[in-house]
Amino acid sequence: MMKIRTAVIGAAGYTGGELLRLLLHHPQVEIQYIHSNSQNGKNLEDVHPDLIGDSDLTFTDQVTTRGLDAVFLCLPHGETKPFLDAHLFSENTVIIDLSTDFRNESNGFVYGLPEVNRQKIQKATKIANPGCFATGIQLALAPAIAAGLAKTHPLHITGITGSTGAGKKLSETTHFSHRNSNVSVYKLFTHQHLKEIRQTFGQLNPGYSNELLFVPYRGNFSRGIWITAYFPYQGSLEEAYAAYQSFYLDAxxxxxxxxxxxxxxxxxxxxxxxxxxxxxGQLIIYSSIDNLLKGASGQAVQNLNLAFGLEETTGLALKSIAF
Structure with a gap:
């Protein structure tokens, strides 16, 4: 198989850097160019020092739409649609968007949660990558929703995320002096990822409309997400495990x-x-992901693999930092 010619637009941030780390070592990918308006002309290692020695790529602020099999869009939320309006890619180019712009599956985009939409992703040329909290929450609860284990009661969910989830640009709540030795709540019950979560739950269980009472926390660590979810449950733990193992049998x-x-x-x-x-009397579900990998760039590469008929795990054999 010929290599997949790809580009990363908005490659200077955390998700862009993680994508480049994965793509540079992906056996079926050839990076044509890396784009950034703010880092034009800089060498890769000047922006992502962890990639020193891995490539001699240089950032450009020019966008080339021809000759690409796939393009990753790591632009700020709200900027993807105007970008695509201004830059016309071939209808055969697979577009994988990591922003929130098309997660409602508008403009022909497929929602890229492989554990739910694998078959749709395999046929798609436009894929909207899920949000990080959305990924952790949906994977924690999808089997329960699909099997009807969570019935008429609200779903209680808490989640804590690392500082990289807020992006590379410095703000008051990502500054070291704020984040260190500190935990805080934000967007109580109103987090933007709830929209895509409700969309998936409605797909898994048509008519499902239970409240999602989500409390997001800012953590005092760099990366990772921990989700705790629970709801009233009358079945056995073995029955719950059986539902989960069946749902994720091919994941x-x-x-x-x-x-x-x-x-x-x-x-x-x-x-x-x-x-x-x-x-x-409650079923409690814990889930954990890396917000920059399964919650962003890793899942984007997983979607690339599915869209091009590759083994789903290609280029993603990564070891945890458990010690």
Whole structure:
């Protein structure tokens, strides 16, 4: 198979840097160019020092639409649609967007959560990559929604994310002096990822409309997401495990553990780890992902593999930083 000619637009941020780390070592990918308006002319290692010695690529602010099999868009939310209006790619170029702009599956985009939409992704040329919290929450709860385990009660969800989830640009709440030795809540019950979560739950269980009471936390660490979700449940723990194992039977990156899990097992991998408990009449689900990998760039490469008929795990054999 010929190499997939690709480009990364908006490649200077965290998700762009992680994408380049993966794509440079992907056996079926050839990067044609890396784009950034702010870093034009700089060498790759000047912007992403961790990639020193891996490539002699230089950032450009010019956009070439021809000769590409795939393009990744790592632009700020709200900027993808205007970018695509201004730059016409071939209808055969696979576009993978990491912003929120098309997660409602508008403009011909398919929602890129492989564990739910694998077959649609395999046929798609426009893929909207899910959000990081959305990925962790959906993978934690999708089997329960699909099997009707969560019935008429609200879903209670908490999630804590690392500072890289807020992007590379410095702000008051990402500054070291704010984040260090600190935890804070933001966007209580109103997080923007709830829209795409509701969309998926409605797809898995038509008419499902239970409240999603989500409390997002800012964590005092760099990367990773931890989700805790629970709801009233009358079945057995074994029945719940059976539903989860069946749902993820063909999912190479989502693993159901009967042992307690921790976030470090998932960080630096494209895995989602899930553990179930039953206490006080509730089914409790823990899930953990790396917000920059399974929650962003790793999942984007997973979608690339599916769209081009490659083994889903190609280029994503990453070890966690568990010690």
């Amino acid at each position: 190479p990156f989502t693993h159901i553990s009967r042992r307690d899990i921790d976030m470090k097992q998932a960080v630096n991998t494209n895995k989602c780890l899930i553990h179930l408990k039953q206490e006080a």
